[in-house]
Amino acid sequence: METKTTAKKQMIAVDLGASGGKCFLGAVSRDSFSVRELARFPYEGVSLYLPGRDGKIVEHSYWDDLYIYGNIVKSLHTFRREAGRELDSVGIDTWGADGQCLDKNGEILGSVYCYRDHRLDCMVDILKSVVDPRRVYEITGIHFQPFNQSNQLLWLKRERPEDLKRAVKFLPIPTLFYYYLGGADKVDTSWASATQLMDARTREWSAEILSAIGIPLSLMPGIVPPGTVIGSLHEELAEAVGINRANLTAVGSHDTASAFAAAPVETATEALIISSGTWSLIGKLLPAPITTDKAFSANISNEGGIGGIRFLKNCMGTWIVQELRRAWAIEDGRETDWAELISLAEKAPAFTAFIDPDNPSFYNPRDMS
Secondary structure, eight states: OOOTTTOOEEEEEEEEOSSEEEEEEEEEETTEEEEEEEEEEEOOOEEEEEEOTTSOEEEEEEEOHHHHHHHHHHHHHHHHHHHOSOOOEEEEEBOSSOEEEEOTTSOBOSOEEOTTOGGGTTHHHHHHHHSOHHHHHHHHOOOOOTTOHHHHHHHHHHHOHHHHHHOSEEEEHHHHHHHHHHOOOEEEHHHHHTTTOBOTTTOSBOHHHHHHHTOOGGGSOEEEOTTEEEEEOOHHHHHHHTSOOOEEEEOOOBHHHHHHHTOOOSOGGGSOEEEESSEEEEEEEESSOOOOHHHHHTTOEEEEOSSSEEEEEEEEOSHHHHHHHHHHHHHHSOOOOHHHHHHHHHHSOTTSOOOOTTSGGGTSOSOOO
């Protein structure tokens, strides 16, 4: 017979990357731990060709957030069928950029842009023209990249001021899915740190930087430590699925933070860790941020982690190959699986050409092939 001290706890982990999502069920008791997959679903940025304000047709890239949410709900149904009705918690991690704002009625202000959208191509230079780059790094510890949330909100201020006036709360992408599931509106330090808007030492939003880019502090969500319960499933959703109102827990919501926390090393602060996916993040955990001139010049970021600061370098991962697979599937209607690609690579002659994967031409071309 299970007691309160020996009872099994069941938790769903939702891992959303830039090319697909996975949902896992973890079961923990006093003397056991198990994990199994509930769902796996691919997705990608959706291109739309729409008229801009000057009438010219412009390509924009968006996430299908409702498709992703629908698959999370499907995993809840799978849980109920396979594991019962008592779920303790749901945690979500995602890529480290993007989101959308709520209006005063609690509704989302439009589609969710993908961080590779070309509207951001020039935003680093624009940001550097309105704030001192060295000061930004001193405060946030984050280096400059086009997709940083600082650039996205500055773009909103400059190009969509009417939307900013309607906005009452910004929801980062993991928070957006927590909001859909249960109305939660908080974000954890790991994701907030990557925005280039959080003070790396106080772990609060930087009023100085937000003021410089014209974003009201009141727009930003509350920041909480990883592991904080920020809400529970909507009662109506839980009833529709047939489960209890499980907690919504803000985990290390930036997927790299969760990956670093799970790295199979004895002493995390002494190990060099590589987290590889669409992006590859290479670094180590430190007790405090390093924002020296040398770190600034090397474009190294200090991202919030679980148990320390993730002092890391961000470089291209499998993005180029993912886009080649997509282009080839469009061309011949056949999806090349990863095992086949690995086999072909092993048979190919070595060192016939060299490329720089971080060259801007590979960032988001219309056709990678």
